[in-house]
Amino acid sequence: MTFKCPICKKEVPPGAPDFPFCSERCRIIDLGNWASEKYKVSVPGAPEPSREDDE
């Protein structure tokens, strides 16, 4: 049975440290998808929505 990373659709091996993501990077990107307005997450290479620094 395989699981696919919800971010990049790459197969994630069972027991991966960042399961269900393939890597910490994808885990952080997923966080950023819903929290980008609240948390400043800097991920090299990740698409960044417009940043606002007044909160």
Ligand SMILES: [Zn+2]
């Ligand atoms: Zn991934």
